[in-house]
Each structure stands twice: as structure tokens, then as C-alpha cells.
Amino acid sequence: MGLTTRIEQFLLEMLASEDIEFIEIGRNELAQKFNCAPSQINYVLTTRFTPYKGYYVESRRGGGGYIKIIKLELSENELINNILNEVIKDTITLDKVKHVVRSLVDDEVLSENEAFIIIHSLDDNALAHVDMKDRNKLRADIFKNILLALLR
The missing domain is CATH 3.30.56.130 (Transcriptional regulator CtsR, winged HTH domain)
Incomplete structure (x- = not known):
């Protein structure tokens, strides 16, 4: 360790x-x-x-x-809203996605399986047909949509 x-x-x-x-x-x-x-x-x-x-x-x-x-004692919605407003902004790296998703699993907002699916849907293999300079922007847009779906 x-x-x-x-x-x-x-x-x-x-x-x-x-x-x-x-x-x-x-x-x-x-x-x-x-x-x-x-x-x-x-x-x-x-x-x-x-x-x-x-x-x-x-x-x-x-x-x-x-x-x-x-x-902090945050509800699921408060936690997700905080991520949407403070963390993602216009772009997000895959490493940052992994940190956020891990914290959501630790807080029992996401299951391990959901985390696995989210990370793999946002990794560089999934975005291979997108120019490298545009990947973090697209990754942020997709991640925001996923988190907004969790709020519904």
C-alpha cells in the first residue's frame, strides 16, 4: 500500500x-x-x-x-448535483471519472456493476473514433447525462 x-x-x-x-x-x-x-x-x-x-x-x-x-452528510441528489456543478464543468479526464465513480460506489450511490459500465463507456476505447483533443469534452457531456439520469 x-x-x-x-x-x-x-x-x-x-x-x-x-x-x-x-x-x-x-x-x-x-x-x-x-x-x-x-x-x-x-x-x-x-x-x-x-x-x-x-x-x-x-x-x-x-x-x-x-x-x-x-x-458532509449529503443526500444522493446533493452529491450528484455537487459533482455536476463543481467537478465536471466542460471537460473531464478518464482518471477523474474513475475517482468520481469510485466515490459514488463507496457512498453506495452506484453498484460495482454500474460503475464498471460507466467507466468502460467513457474510456478511450469507447471514444476511439473521436479526436483526442475532443475526448474529454465528449466524456464530460456523456458523464453529465448519466448522472442526470440517476437524478430522475
Whole structure:
């Protein structure tokens, strides 16, 4: 298991084990625990604890810097609307689609089978007849339609 995943798992376990609505931890303390640079912690926060995955992160840098992670309680519709309005925009990469779909499976909005179908319908093989410069735009349009269908 890579460092990023270990840090993510540690934070997720803290969120799950505490009977509170958020966790607060020192950035330097966390970096020391995992023997890494504070920038590695920032990377985990910006890629693994995003609003579309249902998290709000407050962060203060400096000597007394801390990280506060709040798990948001979003309905399926709120989650999908958040993805439509904040994540996809005009284009989306296949990697970003995979992250979004994985978070929807984790939140039990999608089944593993539905996720499999969505990812394969948006991968580069499915869009092989579309010029490379246009694929992410078409991928975004199709993904938006899929998510809108889920809202119905």
C-alpha cells in the first residue's frame, strides 16, 4: 500500500472511530507520523478528501498549522448535483471519472456493476473514433447525462 493510501486510511479510520462530526490534527504531527513532507499531506487532502467525495477540509499553515476534516452528510441528489456543478464543468479526464465513480460506489450511490459500465463507456476505447483533443469534452457531456439520469 502506497504512502498516500496509508495516510488516507489513517484519516478515514480516525473519522470512523471518533463519535464526533470532524477530526482535527496537526499537519506537522501527521507528516512526522508518516515520515513525509507536509506537502504530501496536502496532496492527500486535495485528492482524497474533496467535496465531491463528501468532505470539507479546513487547513491552516504555519507553526500552529492544523487540518480539520468534516464528513458532509449529503443526500444522493446533493452529491450528484455537487459533482455536476463543481467537478465536471466542460471537460473531464478518464482518471477523474474513475475517482468520481469510485466515490459514488463507496457512498453506495452506484453498484460495482454500474460503475464498471460507466467507466468502460467513457474510456478511450469507447471514444476511439473521436479526436483526442475532443475526448474529454465528449466524456464530460456523456458523464453529465448519466448522472442526470440517476437524478430522475
